Every structure is written in structure tokens, then in C-alpha cells.
Amino acid sequence: MQPAPPRQITTEELVKQLKTTLKPRGRRAVEEGLAVFNSPQIATVVPDLNLRAALASLAGSPAQGSIQAIRDGVFHRVHFVTPPNPNTIAQVVPTPNGPEIVVNPRYQYEDFRLLGTVLSHETLHQDPQVNASEELINSALQNG
Numbered sequence: 304m305q306p307a308p309p310r311q312i313t314t315e316e317l318v319k320q321l322k323t324t325l326k327p328r329g330r331r332a333v334e335e336g337l338a339v340f341n342s343p344q345i346a347t348v349v350p351d352l353n354l355r356a357a358l359a360s361l362a363g364s365p366a367q368g369s370i371q372a373i374r375d376g377v378f379h380r381v382h383f384v385t386p387p388n389p390n391t392i393a394q395v396v397p398t399p400n401g402p403e404i405v406v407n408p409r410y411q412y413e414d415f416r417l418l419g420t421v422l423s424h425e426t427l428h429q430d431p432q433v434n435a436s437e438e439l440i441n442s443a444l445q446n447g
Contacts, residue, residue, distance in 0.1 A: 306409040317356045317415065324360050324416055332363025339370055348373055349381040354406065357418035366423035373426070376401075381422065383408040393421045395428040 318340065325336045339345055339359040349355045358381070361367050372378065379401035386394035386405045393406040404425045410418065 307412040307414070310412050312353070314352060317352055320415070321356050321359055325362055328363030335367075335370075336360065336362035342374075345373055348376075348378060351381075351383060351411075353411065353413075353415050354381055354383070354418060354422070356415035357422050360416055360419040361423055364419075366420070369423045369426040377426070379403050382406070383411050393425050395425055 318337070321336055321340060322333055325333045336359040339362060340355055345355060345358070349358055358370060358373060361369050373381065378395075379398060381404040384403075384405040386407055387396060388394060389407065391407065392410055393404055395402050396405055404422065406418065406421065410421075
């Protein structure tokens with residue numbers, strides 16, 4: 304678990320990288336990704352710009368259902384907080400307000416395109432129980 308070194312990236316640079324990432328998937332993917340990134344509703348759940356870009360990067364991919372899970376309010380918050388198992392990149396944790404996806408702050412400077420697969424993986428875990436079927440589906444989505 305070797306985290307990326309600290310870096311500063313502007314919103315404009317993130318948007319440019321997001322467009323570049325989504326462009327091969329077509330105009331609709333670009334539009335959807337930008338709508339996700341700029342959505343006030345999603346920003347309430349995913350306040351960090353890098354994590355929001357990670358979610359937006361799933362538009363037009365086999366993992367785009369993760370975006371709808373966030374829109375539908377399945378998760379109360381997605382943010383950088385040390386997970387209960389500090390050796391993981393991210394985990395779903397129960398809270399009184401509903402499940403949260405906590406991403407290890409060690410990875411806050413990672414390229415958002417690497418964190419997209421992490422969010423895709425975690426949105427399939429809506430409770431603390433992880434089973435073999437969820438992991439198999441996650442594996443298939445990540446390979447897609």
C-alpha cells in the first residue's frame with residue numbers, strides 16, 4: 304500500500320482529465336460524467352472533488368450502476384476517513400444515518416481513475432457483510 308505523494312490539482316484540471324477519460328466512451332458518457340461531477344445532490348454525499356471525479360469516471364462503463372447507488376441515497380456519505388481495517392483502501396461502514404463508504408486517507412492524492420474501481424467495488428457492499436457472490440461480481444466489473 305504505497306500512496307501517491309501529495310499533489311495539488313485544480314477543479315479545471317480534474318474536469319479536463321475526466322473529459323479525456325470519458326471521451327472514448329462517447330458523448331453521453333462525457334455528459335453523464337460531467338453531470339455527476341457537477342451535481343449538488345452528489346456533492347452532498349461525495350464532497351471531495353477527487354472522489355467525485357472517481358465516481359463520475361464510471362459513466363459509460365460496466366460499473367456505472369455505482370453512480371445510481373449514490374443518487375438513490377443508498378450511502379449517506381463517501382469520504383476520506385481511516386477505515387476500521389486500516390490495511391484496506393476502502394470499506395463500507397454502518398452509521399446511524401446509513402452506510403458510508405470510507406476511503407483510506409492514505410490514498411487521497413491518487414489519480415481519480417484508480418479510485419473509480421474502488422468506489423465501484425464498495426457500492427456493491429451495502430452492509431458490513433461481504434460474501435463470495437459480491438466479490439465475484441466486483442471482480443467481473445473491475446475486469447470490465
